[in-house]
Amino acid sequence: MTERTQQRYEPQAVEAKWQAYWEAEQTFRTGDDTAAGAAKPKAYILDMFPYPSGAGLHVGHPEGYTATDIVARFRRAQGYCVLHPMGWDAFGLPAEQHAIRTGTHPRATTAANIANFRRQLKALGFSYDWSREIDTTSPDYVRFTQWIFLKLFERGLAYQQEVPVNWCAELGTVLANEEVKDGLSEVGGYPVTRVPLRQWVLRITAYADRLLDDLSLNEWPASTKQMQEAWIGRSRGCEIRFAVDAQAQGAGKEPLVLEVFTTRPDTLFGVTYIALAPEHPHLTALTAPGQAGAVAAYVEAARHRSDLDRKAAKTKSGVPLGTFARHPLSGEQVPLWVADYVLGDYGSGAVMGVPAHDERDFDFATTCGLPIKHVVVREDPGGAAGASASTSPQAAVCEPGWLVDSGAFSGLTSDAGGEAIAAALEAKSAGQVTVQYKLRDWVFARQRYWGEPIPILFPVETAGDPRTGADYRIDYSQPIALSASELPLTLPELEDFRPGSDPAGALARALDWRFVQRDGRWFARETNTMPQWAGSCWYYLRFIDPRNPECIADPAKLKAWLPVDLYVGGAEHAVLHLLYARFWHKVLFDEGVVPTPEPFGKLVHQGMILGEVEYGVYRDAQGQPVSRADVDLRAEPPARIADGAAVTLEKLDAAEATKNKRGDFVLANDDGVVLEARAYKMSKSRGNVVSPDEIIEAFGADSMRLYEMFMGPLEATKPWNTQNIQGVRRLVDRAYQIALNADRTLRIEDCPEREALTQALHRTIRKVTEDIEALRFNTAISALMVLTQTLQDLAAVPQAAAETLALLMHPFAPHLGEEMWACLGYPPSIQSVPWPTFDPALCESDTIEVPVQINGKVRGRLTLSRGLAEAEVLAQAQSLESVAPHLEGKSLVKTVWVPDKILTLVVR
RNA sequence: GCCGGGGUGGCGAAAUGGCAAACGCAGGUGACUUAAAAUCACCCGAGGUAACCCCUCCUGCGGGUUCGAGUCCCGCCCUCGGCACCA
Structure with a gap:
């Protein structure tokens, strides 16, 4: 053993040194010139940017960030031009609520939180190009968020609508469905009513088909695609019109027609009632005078229940309207009911009740004593028209089958019958084949202060100056877009951020901001703001050209960088963020702004810690x-x-x-x-939250990064264990000792162990390279541990071997990598050194050890040279001392030789 | 209820249908040390034998396919996520 220096690695000092170096040298700045040029391949590696909360970074954040950082450093070393940016999704409710409580302006809270997040991220040594940092609340950014809104408005994709919301007058705020329990606010227990409120809504449903179809262009987890598919919920079916009996309506009115949607037109002859949602627009007109009171009471009760409450109810309820409609094919009378199991905003807000073949209808009919008529049977009735259905079973028969008691359609299968019925309806103009979606248009307005103002003006009728108390009337039916040159429209300064008694929100009180005069006429600004999703819908575009004053980003740069090559973030965004961002991207694609139909190529969700x-x-x-x-x-x-x-x-x-x-x-x-x-x-209330700060202080950032990557597969849910960090902490120390003690003059060829060493190096390069490509960081680190052990066992470590270790290690532990590189006598930065390559031939040894199995059990081993024939291997195996006894007195039935892998003998 | 992911040593985990448990934590023994920590070396699934060799069993449960199954197929159980009256 030669004398070795045992100088312990000091992460705090080393990490601070290299972080300062990277910052001073701008090591990770992305060159724009190279981005546009075709010389280097590009890699856009993106994290879902965080909401900078007051609690600071959580160990879950660095998990995804470390993964992308490893890939970013690896790609740079491979010669890619890498875009790896970070920013802040900084509008949001917590800062506003903090403002309401303490009077601190959300801008101040946000700035402080961002500073803390930035400090924490820099302490982890991530290779972000900080010159591209963006903040969704900055006027420069808001300007383009508003610009995109104007494009949506111009295209008719942004419109106003009265939307029922959970309004709590006591709290002076609109509540989310989750915040309402039994008609009372979760906080304080104040009454909540469903009131219609004028809202801006984005017509995402116009893009439903493309959002569904283009999922196939993306390399995304199957589960995420499925969730989006389910969310969009496209279903093919049939719209059917039922004429309402004349006596139901007052004299002199147009005869009403009720439209329903069904995916099962084959069951049309089993209809025994029609149920309308309590929100159905024609409900009052369709109610018989004698039932008006009961119906009104039912509707009023439904109004006080939130959607969630309604959906949670186990038993179905309803009230008859006392009126009837005509079956479009049989001409039979069908009673009308109101029932809150019918959703007002799906389909047409009315369903045809077929209790025999739909579970919900069955439940409803059973509770309300409505008849059940079977028109589909499971067995083929033999094509005999008029064959009768079996008597009522205990439950609905929902599977397709054969039609019975369905007039001319009896005897057909459900498929054929459904089509024939749809065709018959179409011929009578009583229906047609159609497609429905679960996806609803996106309510894009919040009655909040801390969000992007919506750049819209409305005409005001007033006799004087509305800012000083003159009466006024705002004409919301005439929205006027601001022109692009008037952007950004910034928020007014307020001192009181409470929403107030007016559902229009806090901005309505900022009279000087709200009312503007133009050419002698008064106009009022929209006082709703955009939801938090807005900023995150396009931030990945701004990173491409973050300081461009003219447009979202230079078209040439967008063309060079899009789509994002790797996008990593939590599965909690599988639907909303990813769907909304795709929607905006497609609108911008139609607008000619972005060159690709989809924004994110490969998507990965890191698991929860x-x-x-x-x-x-x-x-x-x-x-x-x-x-x-x-x-x-x-x-x-x-x-x-x-x-x-x-x-x-x-x-x-x-x-x-x-x-x-x-x-x-x-x-x-x-x-x-x-x-x-x-x-x-992890949660504050449970007291089990681990902060990256304490881990970095105790073990260093590199160990924190290595540990999070070593815990298990990136996508798995994993329990934290601080003690386990010891393992990677030791790796850091050992690797450092190897660099410190490497023999500068020793060449690998001159080592006694040159063959084994060469193989170990090439195998590790291969393993680490392939594992990083596949995001299998845990097994890559394991391979680095093995290599470290191999090198540590050498009497002397050749310079080249230590260099390889440093190069393979640096994406995972960048500060250590730089320090090792310096120890080995090279100038910084290790990031500029090309990634090592391997020779497949050198990964394999000449001799191999092959197990010999007898009836599935390993009984011996052979050391062989590669490429031997089966007969040769068999002969050697039979002569093995450990194998021979197992063959004695038995006959060899079968031999399986998997070349250079395993020999299996089957004996009897 | 429906749709996904998962169930492997004390713990985190690994394993193109081919030697189950690589790598790490914890634990044990030893070296170094006045001592401890750190470091280094070795051991470490369960049972039988028990000194070693050796043998048997073992990837949630029950079947199946195969020379061979943690891996593929069928039926269950448990668990974690998501969705949930969408006609």
Whole structure:
């Protein structure tokens, strides 16, 4: 052994040094010239940018950011021109609520939070091009968010509509569905009513088909695509019109026609009622005078229930309208009902009730005593027209089958019958084949302060100056877009950020801002603001050319960089953010602004990082432990099953838990008591949140990065364990020692272990390269650990071997990489050094060890040279000392030789 | 209820249908040290034998395909996410 320097690696000092170097040298600045040129291939590697919350970075953030950073550094080393930016999704409710509570301007809160987030990200050594940093609240950015809104408006994709919202007068605010419980606000328990409010709405439904079809262009997780498909919810069916009986309506009115949508036109002859949603526009007109009171009461009750409440209701209810419609084909009378299981905003807000063949209709008909008529049977009735349906079973028959009791259509299959019925309806102008979507237009207005103002003016009728108290009337039917040159429209300064008693929001009180005079006429600004989604819908475009004062980004640069090559972010954005951004992108594509139909090529969701595993024991009021198996966990609070006594969960030290034979964790001193042992989502209230700051302080940023990547597959949900960081911390130290002690003059060819060493190096290069490409960072790090061990075991490490280790290591542990490179005598930065390459021939050794299996069990091993024939291998195997006894007295039935892999003998 | 992901040592995990448990944590033994930490070396799924060799069993459960299954097929159980009256 030669004398080795044992100088411990000091992450704090080393990391600060290289972070300062990168900042001073702008090591990671993306060159625009190269971006446009075709000389280098491009890689646009993007993280979902964060909302800079007051709580600071959470260990979940750096997981995705580290993954993209590794890929970014790897691609740069491979000669790609890399765009790897970061910014802030900085509008949002928390800053506004903080403002309401404390009077601090949201801008101040936001700026402080951004500064903290930026500090934390820089401490992790991410290779962002910070010169491209953007903030969705800056006027430069808002200007183009508003510009895109104007494009949507010009194209008729932004319109105003009265939308029912959950208005709480007491709190002076509009609540989300989740915030309403039993008609009362979750906070304070004040009454909530569904009131129609004028809102801006984006016509995303116009793009439903393209949003669905173009999913195939993207390399996305199948589950995410499926979620978007389900969200869009395209279904083919039939619109059917039922004429309403004349006596239902007052004299002299147009005869009303009721339209319903169904995916099962084959069941049309099984209709026994028609149900309308409580929100149906013609409900009053269709109600018989005798039922008006009952119907009005039902509708009023429904108005006080939020959508969620309504959907949670188990039993169905409804009230008859006392009027009837005519079946379009049979001419039979069908009663009309109002029922809140019918959704007002899907289809036409009315359904044809076919209790025999739809579960919901079955439930409704059963509760309300409506008849059930079977028109589809499971077995082929033999084509005999007029064959009769079997008697009423206990449940609806929802599968397709053969039609019966359906007039001329009896005997047809559901498919053929449905088509024939649709055709018959079409011939009578009583219906047609159509497509419906679950996707609804996007309510794009919030009654908030801290958001992008909507750049719209409305004419005002007034006798004086509306800013000083003159009466006025705003004509919302005449929206006037600001011109692009008037952008950005910035927020007025306010001191009171509360929404107030006017649903129009806080901005309505900023009279000087709200009312403007032009050519002697008064106009009022829109006082709603955009939702938080707006900024994140196009930020990936702005990163391409973040300081462009003329437009979103230079068209040539957009062409050079789009689409995003790798997009990493949480699965919680699988639907909304990713759908909204795709929608805007497609609008901009139609507008000729962006050159691609889709924004994000490859998408990956990093998994959630849970808190440390917690052990807990249930105890009753006397403090006696209760086995988890004896606890009813559904009870609130959890209770002992035997007597219903409440039990509480008490935290235990891991040392007090042990695992029994059945695989349950039990008390170490009482194995009859099964424990609760699991990891929970990190949350402030649980007190299991780990901050990157404390980890960096204790172990260094490189160890933090390595640990998060080593924990398991990027996409898996994984429990945090601070103790496990030791493993990667040791790797960092060992790798550093290798660089420190490398023999500058020793060549690999002169090593006694040259063959094994060459193979180890080439194999590791191959493994790490392939694993980074496939985002398998955990196994790449494992390979680096193996190589480190190999080098550490050498009497002397050749310079070239240490260089390879440094190069392979630096995307994962960039500060260590730079430090090793410096130790090896090179000037910075290691980022500018080409990625090492491997020779496949050098990854394999000449001799191989092959197991010999007999009836599926390994009985011996052969050391062979490559490429031997089966007969040769078999002969060698049979003579093996460990194999021969197993063949004795048996006959060899079969031999399977997987070349250079395994030999299997089957004997009997 | 429906749609997805997952279930492998004490723990995090690895394994193109081909030697299950690589790599790491924890634990154990030893070296170094006045001592501890750090570092280094070795051991480390369960059972039988128990000193070693060796043998048997083992990837949630039950079947199947195959010379061979953690991996593929069928049927269950558990768990984590998402959606949920969409006619």
